[in-house]
Amino acid sequence: MIVLGVETSCDDTAAAVLENGRVVRANLVSSQDAVHAPYGGIVPEMASRQHIHAIQPMVDKALTEAGVAAADLDGLAVTCGPGLTGSLLVGLSFVKAWSFRSGIPYVGVNHLEAHVMSIFLEREVSFPYLALVASGGHTLLYLVRSFGDYEHLGGTLDDAAGEAYDKVAKMMGLGFPGGRVIDDLAKQGDPRAVAFPRARLRTPYDFSFSGLKTSVWHYLTRKRKDDWRDDMADIAASFQEAVVDMLIAPTLRAVEDTGIRRIVLGGGVSANSRLRGKMTEKVQEAGAELHYPSLRFCTDNGAMVALVGSHRLGEGDRDGPRLNADPALTL
Numbered sequence: 001m002i003v004l005g006v007e008t009s010c011d012d013t014a015a016a017v018l019e020n021g022r023v024v025r026a027n028l029v030s031s032q033d034a035v036h037a038p039y040g041g042i043v044p045e046m047a048s049r050q051h052i053h054a055i056q057p058m059v060d061k062a063l064t065e066a067g068v069a070a071a072d073l074d075g076l077a078v079t080c081g082p083g084l085t086g087s088l089l090v091g092l093s094f095v096k097a098w099s100f101r102s103g104i105p106y107v108g109v110n111h112l113e114a115h116v117m118s119i120f121l122e123r124e125v126s127f128p129y130l131a132l133v134a135s136g137g138h139t140l141l142y143l144v145r146s147f148g149d150y151e152h153l154g155g156t157l158d159d160a161a162g163e164a165y166d167k168v169a170k171m172m173g174l175g176f177p178g179g180r181v182i183d184d185l186a187k188q189g190d191p192r193a194v195a196f197p198r199a200r201l202r203t204p205y206d207f208s209f210s211g212l213k214t215s216v217w218h219y220l221t222r223k224r225k226d227d228w229r230d231d232m233a234d235i236a237a238s239f240q241e242a243v244v245d246m247l248i249a250p251t252l253r254a255v256e257d258t259g260i261r262r263i264v265l266g267g268g269v270s271a272n273s274r275l276r277g278k279m280t281e282k283v284q285e286a287g288a289e290l291h292y293p294s295l296r297f298c299t300d301n302g303a304m305v306a307l308v309g310s311h312r313l314g315e316g317d318r319d320g321p322r323l324n325a326d327p328a329l330t331l
């Protein structure tokens, strides 16, 4: 079965071709970073306009790279939520129209489910497992019993982890998006240089990053700019260490409480080198195993959408013309 996966939930236009639910024949992403960078964050209206320009060329390119003719596709999969409404509508309308015109079946895919399952693009993981999804819009912890059976354990009470990275990068004048830049800068810094706080919550599997963000802001404003300019790497490393600690603690608590010894990461922040490194150490100490996707499957991509779509289409699922984009879709 050959499935086209389309992802336009946020600011990247992505298209991929997946064969038999596992062979990635093409996986292309057209980044909008340069468009949004001057504003220090995503401008939703501009994001949807960019998707309109990019979607057809991206799909054409993906099919060419995969060596697949449009008529050879067995199914189409597209993100239908959660995300920015305008952005979601571009991908969904495109795929719906294609399905209607060609008669090729399509399914709408939950973006969070795609991140939770993205590991299967590269390896089989036994069920059950704990999935930590950390991205620009979400920070969530799930217990995954099987494909389609997800229990929500916890999530962020305020900012997402990636959002904290992006906002702190903006405060420090490091550009947008901030995750990669802070990750790189932190490699030259001392993570113990500044004692930023770790949020302590009453609910064991939840996360909170806005206090940390405010704390970085206070630190920067308290010190004169000339003073902290020299310490950029230390500040980045200290901030990052706090984020990483706050992602690890609830996840390990869930390992302890559930007895499930497999953890899977997904979402843009799971590309973070310190999170991968420190989580590997801590997970090993806890006698558990950690799986994370390659960088190209951590950040938003069409292959993970095609993966979930292939599974659903294979089970006979079909969506019709009435399916709508749901910006607040949950899993």
Ligand code: KG4
Residues within 6 Å of the ligand: 010, 134, 135, 136, 137, 138, 161, 162, 163, 165, 166, 177, 178, 179, 180, 183, 267, 268, 269, 270, 271, 272, 273, 298, 299, 300
């Ligand atoms: O999953 P994703 O591509 O899009 C959403 O669904 O939001 O995640 C994007 C987020 C951004 O906030 C970005 O700053 C963050 O992932 N990110 C990182 C890294 N690479 C991307 N955060 C920390 N370290 C990284 N290396």
Ligand code: ZN
Residues within 6 Å of the ligand: 111, 115, 135, 136, 267, 268, 299, 300
């Ligand atoms: Zn995402």
